[in-house]
Amino acid sequence: MRDRDMKRLMSLMSQLTFNQRAKLRDELFSQSARAEVVQAIESRVGDQPLCPHCQCERVVRNGQADGLQRYKCRGCCKTFNALSGTLMARLRHKGKWLAQAQVLEEGLSVHAAAKKLQVAPSTAFRWRHRFLAHAQTVKAKALIGIAEADETFILRSNKGLHHIQRKARRRGGKSSTRGTSDDHVPVLVARDRSGACTDFMLRRSDKAQLTAALSPVLAPDAVLCTDGSSAMAAAARHIGVEHHALNMTSGTRTQGPWHIQNVNAYHGRLKAWMQRFHGVATKYLASYLGWFRALDRFSPAASQPASWLALAVGTSHRP
Numbered sequence: 001m002r003d004r005d006m007k008r009l010m011s012l013m014s015q016l017t018f019n020q021r022a023k024l025r026d027e028l029f030s031q032s033a034r035a036e037v038v039q040a041i042e043s044r045v046g047d048q049p050l051c052p053h054c055q056c057e058r059v060v061r062n063g064q065a066d067g068l069q070r071y072k073c074r075g076c077c078k079t080f081n082a083l084s085g086t087l088m089a090r091l092r093h094k095g096k097w098l099a100q101a102q103v104l105e106e107g108l109s110v111h112a113a114a115k116k117l118q119v120a121p122s123t124a125f126r127w128r129h130r131f132l133a134h135a136q137t138v139k140a141k142a143l144i145g146i147a148e149a150d151e152t153f154i155l156r157s158n159k160g161l162h163h164i165q166r167k168a169r170r171r172g173g174k175s176s177t178r179g180t181s182d183d184h185v186p187v188l189v190a191r192d193r194s195g196a197c198t199d200f201m202l203r204r205s206d207k208a209q210l211t212a213a214l215s216p217v218l219a220p221d222a223v224l225c226t227d228g229s230s231a232m233a234a235a236a237r238h239i240g241v242e243h244h245a246l247n248m249t250s251g252t253r254t255q256g257p258w259h260i261q262n263v264n265a266y267h268g269r270l271k272a273w274m275q276r277f278h279g280v281a282t283k284y285l286a287s288y289l290g291w292f293r294a295l296d297r298f299s300p301a302a303s304q305p306a307s308w309l310a311l312a313v314g315t316s317h318r319p
Helices: 003-015 018-042 094-106 110-117 121-132 207-214 230-239 261-277 282-297 305-313
Strands: 059-065 068-073 146-155 184-192 197-201 223-227 242-246
Touching: 018 068, 018 094, 018 305, 094 110, 094 121, 094 305, 110 121, 121 282, 121 305, 146 261, 184 207, 184 261, 184 282, 197 282, 207 230, 223 230, 230 242, 261 282
Parallel strands: 146 223, 223 242
Antiparallel strands: 059 068, 146 184, 184 197
């Protein structure tokens, strides 16, 4: 826009009504947010994009579509953009994606998010799980030094299903049996003292499941601290790492540097945060675990919508 056109536009600002100014402000904010979103998306492909269809490097620019750079592969002749092949592809209203990232930061319910974003609840629900798809996979790949591991049990939920094999209960209700029965999903959380964290949804809390989960992430020289579980002890022996078990039932919570207070504190924060949802459907539990891992991982300074956006489009890999 030329300077004289800009001056003419600015001179008309005084003639706008209050509602017109509000609409203009919202439109300017949406355009600015959309530009920031597009920049974050484009950074995903880097300087040398690869074809998501055939992994060919012979790629050329081929115009733009929906504000994103489009590419054409010389190998398979297919076109793509930075989101092709991801669950974020074909999502509309990019100008609201930063607001969606802020919704994740605030941990709003689906209906509260829909009201804030001015979209249908079904759209808010779909956006939530598209944004969290990559967060499920971002977890520590290795635990070093002193590592703590313990299970927590989350009530199994068939929320959203029309046909279930048991008597229905209120959302966020109680198990039909006492203790850790099949009504619960075992979630193993492992953390080292540097803050690296990973978790696993288990079918059952036995030696085979614990070994399969912990063996790939524990360094050979790691020291594993657990409670007095015999299954944990058997898994540690099978993996071949140094193991220190604490007899929690007798009140022994620490033995010098050996304790599991970090992982137990994480359990407490996780369950307190999940209470707002009044029961999480088990089929979506992995998404909520990834959501909380990201919340717990981001420092207050880095916990911004841009961080969530980078995580959603796959440009953030910090464990």
